[in-house]
Amino acid sequence: MLHAIIMAGGSGTRFWPASRAALPKQLLALAGSRTLLQETSDRLVGLVPPERTLVVTSARLLDAARAQLPGLPAASFVGEPCKRDTAPCIGLAALLVSRHDPDAVMAVMPSDHVIGPIDRFQAALRQAAALVAATPGRLVTFGIRPTYPAESFGYIQQGVALPREPGDAPAHAVARFKEKPPATVAAEYLAAGTYLWNAGIFVWRADTILAALAARQPECLERLRTIVDAWDGPRRDEVFAAEFAAIRGISIDYAILEHAADVAVIEAPFSWDDLGGWSAVARQRGADGRGNTIVGRHLGIDTTGTIVQAADDHLVVTLGLEDMLVVHTPDATLVADRAHEEAVRKVVAELEQRGWHDWL
Amino acid sequence: MLHAIIMAGGSGTRFWPASRAALPKQLLALAGSRTLLQETSDRLVGLVPPERTLVVTSARLLDAARAQLPGLPAASFVGEPCKRDTAPCIGLAALLVSRHDPDAVMAVMPSDHVIGPIDRFQAALRQAAALVAATPGRLVTFGIRPTYPAESFGYIQQGVALPREPGDAPAHAVARFKEKPPATVAAEYLAAGTYLWNAGIFVWRADTILAALAARQPECLERLRTIVDAWDGPRRDEVFAAEFAAIRGISIDYAILEHAADVAVIEAPFSWDDLGGWSAVARQRGADGRGNTIVGRHLGIDTTGTIVQAADDHLVVTLGLEDMLVVHTPDATLVADRAHEEAVRKVVAELEQRGWHDWL
Numbered sequence: 038m039l040h041a042i043i044m045a046g047g048s049g050t051r052f053w054p055a056s057r058a059a060l061p062k063q064l065l066a067l068a069g070s071r072t073l074l075q076e077t078s079d080r081l082v083g084l085v086p087p088e089r090t091l092v093v094t095s096a097r098l099l100d101a102a103r104a105q106l107p108g109l110p111a112a113s114f115v116g117e118p119c120k121r122d123t124a125p126c127i128g129l130a131a132l133l134v135s136r137h138d139p140d141a142v143m144a145v146m147p148s149d150h151v152i153g154p155i156d157r158f159q160a161a162l163r164q165a166a167a168l169v170a171a172t173p174g175r176l177v178t179f180g181i182r183p184t185y186p187a188e189s190f191g192y193i194q195q196g197v198a199l200p201r202e203p204g205d206a207p208a209h210a211v212a213r214f215k216e217k218p219p220a221t222v223a224a225e226y227l228a229a230g231t232y233l234w235n236a237g238i239f240v241w242r243a244d245t246i247l248a249a250l251a252a253r254q255p256e257c258l259e260r261l262r263t264i265v266d267a268w269d270g271p272r273r274d275e276v277f278a279a280e281f282a283a284i285r286g287i288s289i290d291y292a293i294l295e296h297a298a299d300v301a302v303i304e305a306p307f308s309w310d311d312l313g314g315w316s317a318v319a320r321q322r323g324a325d326g327r328g329n330t331i332v333g334r335h336l337g338i339d340t341t342g343t344i345v346q347a348a349d350d351h352l353v354v355t356l357g358l359e360d361m362l363v364v365h366t367p368d369a370t371l372v373a374d375r376a377h378e379e380a381v382r383k384v385v386a387e388l389e390q391r392g393w394h395d396w397l
Numbered sequence: 398m399l400h401a402i403i404m405a406g407g408s409g410t411r412f413w414p415a416s417r418a419a420l421p422k423q424l425l426a427l428a429g430s431r432t433l434l435q436e437t438s439d440r441l442v443g444l445v446p447p448e449r450t451l452v453v454t455s456a457r458l459l460d461a462a463r464a465q466l467p468g469l470p471a472a473s474f475v476g477e478p479c480k481r482d483t484a485p486c487i488g489l490a491a492l493l494v495s496r497h498d499p500d501a502v503m504a505v506m507p508s509d510h511v512i513g514p515i516d517r518f519q520a521a522l523r524q525a526a527a528l529v530a531a532t533p534g535r536l537v538t539f540g541i542r543p544t545y546p547a548e549s550f551g552y553i554q555q556g557v558a559l560p561r562e563p564g565d566a567p568a569h570a571v572a573r574f575k576e577k578p579p580a581t582v583a584a585e586y587l588a589a590g591t592y593l594w595n596a597g598i599f600v601w602r603a604d605t606i607l608a609a610l611a612a613r614q615p616e617c618l619e620r621l622r623t624i625v626d627a628w629d630g631p632r633r634d635e636v637f638a639a640e641f642a643a644i645r646g647i648s649i650d651y652a653i654l655e656h657a658a659d660v661a662v663i664e665a666p667f668s669w670d671d672l673g674g675w676s677a678v679a680r681q682r683g684a685d686g687r688g689n690t691i692v693g694r695h696l697g698i699d700t701t702g703t704i705v706q707a708a709d710d711h712l713v714v715t716l717g718l719e720d721m722l723v724v725h726t727p728d729a730t731l732v733a734d735r736a737h738e739e740a741v742r743k744v745v746a747e748l749e750q751r752g753w754h755d756w757l
Contacts, residue, residue, distance in 0.1 A: 336748065338744065352730070352756050354729065356743075369712040371716065374717030377699060387696060387698065
C-alpha cells in the first residue's frame with residue numbers, strides 16, 4: 038500500500054515579501070493558479086487516496102495547510118511543534134503510517150517543487166514502489182539529470198544499473214551521495230554524466246526506514262515512539278512538544294541515506310524545478326515578448342526582462358527598467374536588480390536584526 | 398495695499414503616483430513637511446494679511462485647498478469651473494481685489510515652487526511694489542539667474558538697468574520675453590549673461606492689468622466682469638461656469654506681458670526651484686551618504702542614488718538599485734530609472750488612454 042508523505046514545513050526566505058513566516062513558499066501560488074502545496078497534492082490524485090496521505094508541516098502553518106487542502110481529512114495533517122529537519126519528520130510519519138499498515142510503503146516528497154507532467158511523476162513513483170517490492174530493504178531516491186553545474190544542490194553518483202522493465206526510467210544503485218559542491222566540482226560532475234541532483238523525493242517501506250533509524254538514530258526513534266504512543270490520548274500535544282523539541286535535528290540524507298547499504302536512484306522521467314527564486318518563477322510562468330513576467334496589474338514603459346508581481350488590484354508602473362524584480366504586497370514592496378536575486382534572503386535577516394517583525 | 402494672488406489650479410503629472418488629478422503637486426508636501434501651497438502661504442506671513450490673500454484654484458480642488466489653509470477666510474478661495482490658463486485667472490483676481498480696493502497692488506505667484514528664504518522673498522516683493530508705486534503703469538516680473546541651459550523655462554532678456562536703493566536686487570527694463578528655447582539657444586542665453594528664467598511671479602496694480610486686458614483681451618475681460626457682477630448674488634456659480642467656459646484660455650505672458658510697453662524684471666534675490674520632477678525633490682530634501690533620498694519606511698541594500706517615497710507605514714526594500722525612483726502610494730507604485738524621469742508624464746497619458754481612471 039503506497040502512502041504519501043508531503044513535507045510542508047519549509048520557511049523559505051527567497052520569496053520575501055510574497056512569502057512570510059506565516060505564509061511560506063509552499064503555500065503560495067508562485068508558478069500557477071494553485072499553491073505549490075496544492076499542486077503537490079494534485080499530483081497524487083489517482084495514485085494515493087486522501088486517507089493514505091500525510092501532510093507534515095509546522096504547527097503554526099497547520100490551519101493554513103488544512104484550508105488549502107480541504108479534500109484531505111483533518112487527521113492527515115501533522116503540525117511539528119518545532120523544526121528538526123527531515124529525519125525526525127520522516128521517522129514520525131513512518132511510525133504513524135505503520136500503526137494501521139505494517140507493510141506501508143512511503144513516498145516522501147517536498148511540497149515546494151514544480152514537477153510535471155503528473156502521469157510521468159506517478160509512473161516514476163510506481164517504478165520506485167516496484168523496486169522496493171522486489172527488494173524490501175531498499176531505499177529509493179530520485180535524481181535529476183543536471184543541466185548546469187549547480188552549486189546549490191546535493192548530487193547522487195550513479196553506480197551499477199539496475200534491471201528495468203520497458204518504459205521504466207533509468208535506475209541505478211547509488212554509488213555515493215555528494216554534498217553541495219563548489220563550482221569546479223559541480224562542473225566535473227556535469228561533465229562526468231553520472232551524477233544527478235538529489236530531488237529529495239524518496240520511496241521505501243516504513244519498516245525499512247524505522248529499522249535504519251533504530252540502528253543509527255536510536256534516541257530520535259525512541260522519542261518519536263513516545264510521541265506516537267500518546268498520539269490518540271489527551272496528552273498528545275504536550276508529549277509531542279516536549280519530545281520533539283528534545284530530538285536533535287538532522288536530515289534523512291545525513292542520518293540514513295549516506296550510510297545505507299542498498300540505495301537506488303531513479304533518474305526522474307519528469308520535469309523538476311525546485312523554484313529557488315523569482316527567476317525560476319519567471320521560467321515557469323514564461324515571459325512576454327519583452328521578456329517580462331507579470332502577475333497583477335501592471336503598466337510597463339521601456340521595460341524588459343523584468344518580473345512584476347502585485348497583490349490585489351494595486352497598479353505597478355515600471356519605466357525604463359531592465360532585468361529588475363518588483364514584488365508588491367499590501368504592507369511591503371521589494372524592488373531588486375535580478376542580478377542580486379540571491380541576496381533576497383539577506384532582506385529577511387536584516388528585518389530580523391532590526392526587529393521589524395511586522396514584515397517577516 | 399499689497400494683495401497676494403496664489404495660483405493653485407495646476408494639475409501636474411510629473412509626480413504621479415504621489416500626485417493625482419484630485420491631489421496635484423501644489424497640495425503635496427514634496428520638499429518638506431508642509432505642502433507647497435502651505436509654504437506659499439507661509440511665505441506671505443507678515444507681508445500680506447489673510448484678508449488680502451486670494452487663492453485661485455480649480456473648483457474640484459477647492460475643498461482640499463481650504464483644508465490646507467485653515468487660516469484664510471473661506472472667501473479667500475476661488476474655484477475655477479474649468480482651466481483657462483493664467484490671463485483669465487489673473488483678470489478675475491484683479492476685478493475681485495479692485496472691488497474694495499481700487500488702488501490694489503497684486504503680487505501674483507504660483508503655488509508649486511520652492512522659494513527661500515522668506516525675508517528675501519518678501520524684500521523682493523516690497524522692491525517690486527516700490528517700482529510700481531514709482532511708475533503706476535509698470536508691470537514687474539521676477540527673473541531667476543540661469544544655472545544651466547534650461548529648455549523648459551521661458552526667458553526674460555534684461556534691458557537697461559533701473560535705478561535701485563541700497564540693498565535692492567538688480568532691476569532692469571525687460572528688453573524681450575523669449576519662449577522656451579532649444580538647447581543651443583538656451584546655451585547662448587546662458588553665455589550672454591543678460592537672460593533670466595521667467596519665474597512666473599508678477600507685481601502690478603490691479604487697474605493696470607485690467608486696462609491692459611481691456612485693450613488686448615476685451616472679450617475675456619467682459620466675461621470676467623459679468624462673473625464678478627454676479628459674485629455676491631444667487632447665480633454666481635451658474636454665471637461663473639457659463640462665462641468662464643466661454644473665455645479663450647491664454648497665458649498672461651502671451652496675452653499682455655509680451656506686448657506691454659513698461660515691464661521691469663527684478664533678478665530674484667531668493668533661491669527658486671520649480672520642482673520639475675523627483676530629482677528636484679531629492680535636490681531639495683538632500684541625500685544621505687549613499688546618495689539616497691528617502692521618505693517613509695525603507696530598507697536599502699546595495700542601493701545608491703535612489704529616491705524612495707512610501708506612504709503610510711508600507712515598507713519599501715531596495716536591493717542592488719542605482720539611480721532609481723520608487724514611489725509607493727496605497728493604490729499604485731512607480732518604479733523608474735531616474736534617467737527616464739521626464740517620461741513620468743507619459744504614464745498619466747497612458748493611463749488615460751487605457752481608461753484606468755481609478756489611478757489618475
